Amino acid sequence: MRIIVAGAGMGGLVAAWKLGELGHTVDVYEKETSIENMRYDWHDDLTPDIFEKLGLTPPKENFAKPDWTFVAPFEKSILFLPIGDSKRDMSIERRPLNALLYEKAKAVANIHFGKIVEKPILEGKKVVGCVVDGQQELCDLLIDSLGAFSALRTMLPKDLGIETQPKDNEIFYAFRGYFNRIENAPVEEPYTHRVYMKHLGKQGISWCALDHNPKLVDVLVGHVGSLSDENFNEAITDLRNKNPWLGDKIARGGFVCKIPVRRPLSKMVADGYVAIGDSAFMTIPMLGSGMVPAMLSALILADVVSCAKDMSAKSLWKYQIRVFKEFGAQHCGIEVLKNGILDFSDDLIAWLFGSGIVSAEDMAGASIGKLIAISPSDIPAKLKIGWKKMPWLLKLNSLVSNAWAKVHIAEKIPTEYDEDAISKWQMKIDK
Numbered sequence: 001m002r003i004i005v006a007g008a009g010m011g012g013l014v015a016a017w018k019l020g021e022l023g024h025t026v027d028v029y030e031k032e033t034s035i036e037n038m039r040y041d042w043h044d045d046l047t048p049d050i051f052e053k054l055g056l057t058p059p060k061e062n063f064a065k066p067d068w069t070f071v072a073p074f075e076k077s078i079l080f081l082p083i084g085d086s087k088r089d090m091s092i093e094r095r096p097l098n099a100l101l102y103e104k105a106k107a108v109a110n111i112h113f114g115k116i117v118e119k120p121i122l123e124g125k126k127v128v129g130c131v132v133d134g135q136q137e138l139c140d141l142l143i144d145s146l147g148a149f150s151a152l153r154t155m156l157p158k159d160l161g162i163e164t165q166p167k168d169n170e171i172f173y174a175f176r177g178y179f180n181r182i183e184n185a186p187v188e189e190p191y192t193h194r195v196y197m198k199h200l201g202k203q204g205i206s207w208c209a210l211d212h213n214p215k216l217v218d219v220l221v222g223h224v225g226s227l228s229d230e231n232f233n234e235a236i237t238d239l240r241n242k243n244p245w246l247g248d249k250i251a252r253g254g255f256v257c258k259i260p261v262r263r264p265l266s267k268m269v270a271d272g273y274v275a276i277g278d279s280a281f282m283t284i285p286m287l288g289s290g291m292v293p294a295m296l297s298a299l300i301l302a303d304v305v306s307c308a309k310d311m312s313a314k315s316l317w318k319y320q321i322r323v324f325k326e327f328g329a330q331h332c333g334i335e336v337l338k339n340g341i342l343d344f345s346d347d348l349i350a351w352l353f354g355s356g357i358v359s360a361e362d363m364a365g366a367s368i369g370k371l372i373a374i375s376p377s378d379i380p381a382k383l384k385i386g387w388k389k390m391p392w393l394l395k396l397n398s399l400v401s402n403a404w405a406k407v408h409i410a411e412k413i414p415t416e417y418d419e420d421a422i423s424k425w426q427m428k429i430d431k
């Protein structure tokens with residue numbers, strides 16, 4: 001079988017590696033001209049158990065993340081999150097990780113650099129290939145790993161039932177850069193990685209963190225929908241006032257990227273076509289982390305393809321079911337939670353963090369894709385803390401209930417490929 005992987009992202013490389021190992025002819029088309037040019041020149045956080053699933057030893061360029069502190073708008077309260085050593089996320093340099101995945105994929109697949117995937121080729125409702133640099137490339141399966149603004153997904157015909165464009169408020173515009181660190185400027189003890197929620201009252205987050213490289217400071221300023229120069233400058237000035245060790249020279253990164261912060265696509269397969277990773281909006285909606293979901297979806301896909309009798313939407317639907325069961329349904333709930341929290345008033349967020357109603361574990365869970373759970377046994381304790389602010393408590397309770405309702409809908413994904421049943425389910429998910 002000939003498989004085309006469009007885009008050599010983390011997801012695309014894992015898919016090429018695993019499907020190549022199954023004996024398929026795999027061609028990867030990537031617009032960047034070489035492996036050295038690919039990926040952001042920085043490090044990112046991921047949950048280390050992905051390496052066990054991949055059967056890989058992580059590259060040595062990694063380190064354990066320090067403890068986090070969540071700061072409510074205008075510093076009205078803070079929530080300290082001590083993480084046990086066994087639960088720490090790993091921060092990993094992207095380029096060495098990318099090089100490792102590339103070596104694996106290259107051994108079993110043909111990787112073509114400097115090639116632009118332009119559009120899909122269809123015969124009726126079946127995807128039969130794609131146009132690459134003006135040339136038609138036909139295949140049995142086209143894997144869309146081109147990222148959130150995929151040239152393939154955005155050009156699919158509407159009658160395939162696959163959402164083509166995200167909405168503005170589903171995209172996080174994030175500046176990421178590593179600035180110089182001002183020597184001898186005082187640092188609070190014990191030092192924690194501070195995340196400013198709804199920083200300066202805006203819909204988004206900022207962080208300003210001492211890097212493991214003692215000469216650098218890792219800065220992120222992200223807003224939902226857009227990030228104007230004015231808002232960015234205000235945020236940086238505020239971060240500099242609060243963190244006097246933040247210098248003004250950019251050493252790494254230093255640009256704005258777009259990250260999807262929404263539920264996954266409610267339909268990610270068609271005859272001959274499947275979307276993985278950011279192309280299917282798989283990032284965790286709270287913080288926009290998508291490396292693990294991209295690689296995990298590639299592993300699930302390879303497993304499903306290994307047992308499938310053809311590459312029809314019906315056969316590939318099993319992939320979507322597994323994605324939803326493993327993490328997609330939870331992401332649907334986290335989207336509801338994130339949107340709700342962004343709409344909460346600054347005072348309400350400050351109270352939630354400061355009173356202990358939202359615990360450090362809740363925030364830690366949501367940032368790695370696990371939804372807050374208020375179990376019946378938690379209610380007396382929450383009521384004891386929150387009875388004086390009953391309307392706020394009820395508002396939180398209603399938000400968490402709505403989020404879980406969404407998870408339960410998402411988990412009821414049709415178990416057979418029935419187009420009517422799927423479109424009814426999609427309407428509920430996308431509502």
Ligand SMILES: Cc1cc2nc3c(=O)[nH]c(=O)nc-3n(C[C@H](O)[C@H](O)[C@H](O)COP(=O)(O)OP(=O)(O)OC[C@H]3O[C@@H](n4cnc5c(N)ncnc54)[C@H](O)[C@@H]3O)c2cc1C
Nearest residue numbers: 007009010011031044045117147257277278289290291294
């Ligand atoms: C500032 C920032 C910080 C982030 N921090 C984290 C983090 O801490 N942890 C985390 O898990 N995730 C993080 N993410 C998200 C993470 O980068 C993505 O979720 C992940 O890389 C998705 O992998 P992917 O394989 O789906 O797509 P991508 O990595 O986006 O790969 C898509 C590939 O397709 C190629 N391509 C695109 N268009 C074409 C075309 N027309 N023709 C040919 N090739 C094309 C691109 O060059 C690219 O190589 C962050 C993202 C940003 C922007």
